[in-house]
């Protein structure tokens with residue numbers, strides 16, 4: 466776009482999401498193994514008279530266009546830090562399912578931050594940008610970094626992970642979203658009176674990622690929020706079953722859901738799982754993507 470900067474940012478799937486008990490601040494400590502996958506939002510910022518957000522894409526009507534939009538909040542934070550006016554038009558070309566547990570809002574926050582940083586030439590360091598990301602949300606730092614990473618704390622403290630290959634995935638997009646706080650709340654309800662262990666990254670999972678071995682990864686994926694997501698949306702059980710019957714190596718809820726993620730051996734197997742999911746009528750759409758892919762990139 467003339468005079469503007471466009472940044473492409475990927476979605477994520479959590480190949481492991483270990484959740485501890487609720488903290489005093491309401492958050493949960495995590496061992497959150499993120500993998501960036503090739504479904505993307507594109508965020509374009511252009512100079513304007515005032516801050517404005519527009520959005521296009523199949524789910525655009527579910528995206529807030531006011532100051533609560535994570536992209537708008539990111540731009541306001543960067544502007545405040547550098548003593549500038551947040552006078553840009555942010556346009557989001559949205560392909561990541563909204564409220565689907567794939568961190569689409571976080572992607573837009575990271576994308577707008579990187580785009581405005583480039584537009585304004587602030588010279589902010591990567592650590593400074595990551596600090597702003599962590600203020601915006603627990604998942605936002607990972608959207609900037611991409612690839613694969615272990616997130617600890619509430620998920621914002623990242624350790625980059627080496628991955629020895631490319632993993633193939635199918636994502637079943639559900640009708641409607643699930644609220645992340647509601648899913649964590651349901652996790653707390655289901656664990657009331659139970660001692661929840663400290664979240665720890667699985668050695669077998671990290672080895673599977675490092676070796677690029679899809680079968681080993683399939684045996685190691687886990688999501689502690691899955692029970693809570695299924696409790697709030699029992700129909701997801703039949704989606705998981707349909708994907709496994711279609712030949713998926715593993716089936717999990719993506720983060721807080723309701724998107725479900727299917728690890729498959731290759732592109733051909735992905736096609737078969739897509740067919741099985743669509744034939745069963747258990748999802749609104751099925752998308753194919755590979756990971757890991759890079760984080761926020763200026764186009």
Ligand SMILES: C[C@@](CO)(OP(=O)(O)O)[C@H](O)COP(=O)(O)OP(=O)(O)OC[C@H]1O[C@@H](n2ccc(N)nc2=O)[C@H](O)[C@@H]1O
Nearest residue numbers: 491492493566567568602603604619645646649720721722
């Ligand atoms: C569950 C995960 C898994 O990666 O993502 P999604 O599946 O929603 O995309 C994340 O933990 C979501 O991260 P994010 O969506 O950035 O959450 P935040 O904005 O930081 O917090 C929203 C709310 O989620 C809950 N929350 C979030 C993170 C965390 N470690 N503990 C929590 O309890 C809190 O209720 C918080 O008020």
Ligand SMILES: Nc1ncnc2c1ncn2[C@@H]1O[C@H](COP(=O)(O)OP(=O)(O)O)[C@@H](O)[C@H]1O
Nearest residue numbers: 528534535563564565566567568569570571573
């Ligand atoms: N840029 C954005 N894109 C999508 N949702 C956004 C955005 N900014 C704020 N939101 C709000 O965040 C909620 C969670 O959206 P999203 O990040 O897509 O899902 P999830 O947290 O499940 O990964 C939405 O329901 C919406 O109200």
